[in-house]
Amino acid sequence: GAGVSQSPSNKVTEKGKDVELRCDPISGHTALYWYRQSLGQGLEFLIYFQGNSAPDKSGLPSDRFSAERTGGSVSTLTIQRTQQEDSAVYLCAVGKRGEAFFGQGTRLTVV
């Protein structure tokens, strides 16, 4: 999607390992979202950053999940001690003019 780069595009990891997913938006977007899309499921909200405000972490499914946004730009989603149910596509989006612009996502597979 325009304005958002996610890396890696695919990640295969062993159960129990930690993973970091990166979202690199173009500058000027104050709002940044992480969503998860599981096979056959809809979009599950994870976390939302807006400027310097405290992030809305209400969607994080467990304390194994955390995210940070450094300098109001790049964001990293970290999943500790991955489980097979964490397998999904993790989508980052940025907000601009009230719209959300999505990256292509990171497909995470936990084996």
Add this chain to the structure above:
Amino acid sequence: GNSVTQMEGPVTLSEEAFLTINCTYTATGYPSLFWYVQYPGEGLQLLLKATKADDKGSNKGFEATYRKETTSFHLEKGSVQVSDSAVYFCALRLNSGGYQKVTFGIGTKLQVIP
């Protein structure tokens, strides 16, 4: 809380059929409403939007009207094509309070057959 409810799929239609995908919402304020589309193998992209009651969003032959009285934003297209096969997500964003989290529905998969 704020939520979006949309019809579960999959929806299978023949080419040139009329499409309706229902979407209703619950919001504590006055939201903007959106339809996003995800084509196979691609990321989500905005299809259309409406920011206030009675507005009609339109794009690529798709339309949706913001109905405050029924809290709905149903997606319609008069004649679907095979290339419209995708997953469609209804979404809302509150306009007030500087809090701009976008809430999505579960998505409706549309399959158009020749």
